[in-house]
Structure formats: C-alpha cells, structure tokens
Amino acid sequence: MNHWPFIIGSYALTILGTLGVTAWSYAAMKRAERDAEALRRDK
Amino acid sequence: MHKFANPARFLKLARPLTAWLGWVGCGLILLALGAGLFVVPADYLQGDSVRIMYVHVPAAWLGMGGWTGIAIASLMQIVWRHPLATVAARAIAVPGALFTAICLVTGSLWGRPTWGTYWEWDGRMTSMLVLLFLYVAYIALDDADRERGGEGRISAIFGLLGAINIPIIHYSVLWWNTLHQGQSISFVRGTSTIDVSMLWPVLVAAIGFSCLFGAIVLMRMRTILARQKIEARLRRMAA
Numbered sequence: 001m002n003h004w005p006f007i008i009g010s011y012a013l014t015i016l017g018t019l020g021v022t023a024w025s026y027a028a029m030k031r032a033e034r035d036a037e038a039l040r041r042d043k
Numbered sequence: 044m045h046k047f048a049n050p051a052r053f054l055k056l057a058r059p060l061t062a063w064l065g066w067v068g069c070g071l072i073l074l075a076l077g078a079g080l081f082v083v084p085a086d087y088l089q090g091d092s093v094r095i096m097y098v099h100v101p102a103a104w105l106g107m108g109g110w111t112g113i114a115i116a117s118l119m120q121i122v123w124r125h126p127l128a129t130v131a132a133r134a135i136a137v138p139g140a141l142f143t144a145i146c147l148v149t150g151s152l153w154g155r156p157t158w159g160t161y162w163e164w165d166g167r168m169t170s171m172l173v174l175l176f177l178y179v180a181y182i183a184l185d186d187a188d189r190e191r192g193g194e195g196r197i198s199a200i201f202g203l204l205g206a207i208n209i210p211i212i213h214y215s216v217l218w219w220n221t222l223h224q225g226q227s228i229s230f231v232r233g234t235s236t237i238d239v240s241m242l243w244p245v246l247v248a249a250i251g252f253s254c255l256f257g258a259i260v261l262m263r264m265r266t267i268l269a270r271q272k273i274e275a276r277l278r279r280m281a282a
Contacts, residue, residue, distance in 0.1 A: 026262055
C-alpha cells in the first residue's frame, strides 16, 4: 500500500487547521482591539 | 499569579509574548515537519507512515494539554475567582477542540496503512473521541452561560469534572489491551523507545505547536478582553 496519500492528507489537514485557527484568532483580535480603541477615542 | 489578575498588567505582557510565541512556534513547526517529511528515515516495520507521528503526537498532547489548562483555569476561577481564569478557559476551548479533532483524523489516517482499519473502538481512540465531545459540550455550555449573563461557574465545574477523562486517556493503553501502541515516551522516567534519529523532530514539533498554541490562546484572550471593554463602555454610554 502506498503510504504517501495518508501522510500528505495528515500534514495538509494539520497545516490548514492550524493556519485557519491562527488567522481567525488574529483577525478577531485585531478587529476587537481596533473597535475598543475607536470607542475609547470617541468618548 | 494574582499579579496578573489586572487585565492591563496582563495585556502589557501578552502583547509582545503573542508575536514571540507565534514566530518561534512557526519556525520550530517548519523545521520539525520538514525533517519529518524529508530527513527522518522510514520505520523498519511501519514504513513511511511513521511520518504521520510528527503531526499526530503534538496534536494529541495539545488536545490533552488544552483540557488540563481548562481544568487549572476552572479551579482558579472557583477557588480564587481569578478574573482572567474564565477568559483563559474560554480562549483554550476552540484550539483545544481543533487539535483533538486533528489528532483523531490523523490517527485514523495512520491506522489505515498500519492496522488495516481507519477506526477501532479501543480504549485510547474512544477516550480521545470522548475528549472531543467534552470540548464541544464545554463550548456550547459556555456560550449559553455567557448569553444568560452568567459568570462562567457552570462551565468551570464542567471543566473540572471533564478532567477525569485526561488520566483515562493517558493510562488507556496500560489498563486495556488496545490496538493503539503503548506509551513510547515517558517524561517521568526520561525514557523513550523511539530511536533518537526519529525522536528529535517529535520533540521539536511538540515545542513548536505548543508555542503556537500559546500564541493562539493569547490572541483569543486579548479578543475576549477587548470585547468585554467594548460591552462595558457601551453599557456606561447607554446608562
């Protein structure tokens, strides 16, 4: 049995999942901190 | 620990630490996965499928480590009412669930060429699946509690109770005769049954993924704190 499709699938899933949650968390953090800062300035 | 109960003091430390952990984590992950794919030799028994170990093992450790973090934060919330403990537990839940899911899928993909099956209801796999269900339940419970204006005490109790599953996962390969292999690395005894040529990328990957996991948790904590600040300000403006 060729093992490489299983290896590539595992690495692709891990990399995509990790990148996805990192990008989502980063974007949410930047948006929330920008909104908080804008609200503080509007005060 | 109580020194960081002040969110302003915590944020002063978290801001530089987020970037530092993130970049160090990415560098170590690239090194470990590159070595796992192109440098490490194939196993004499498992062949090339052993390379899945470099993503599967760190994901398993983070899935279990994530819930351990939730349990510690829950205890801090219940006993000391540490204001950042609830925030930390909430921040850990989603990445913890993700890495548990990655562990299950990569384990399944490793199982097919090694055992001849994608899934078997043995102790290790079943207890790991239970951990994923616990994460999903925790996220749902915490969301519902937050919507009702709760202080997160219900989810903290759930976080503590769910920790019972962590030693079950760890000792499942010793307690039951499972298809899953036994313990290969013991940090308590400082021993490993894996040859050094194949072991070092596992450790580098585990450190790298842990650093990145730390950065993700800090980002999510900063998001929750910023949203709390917005909500508090809007309430004051409306009053």
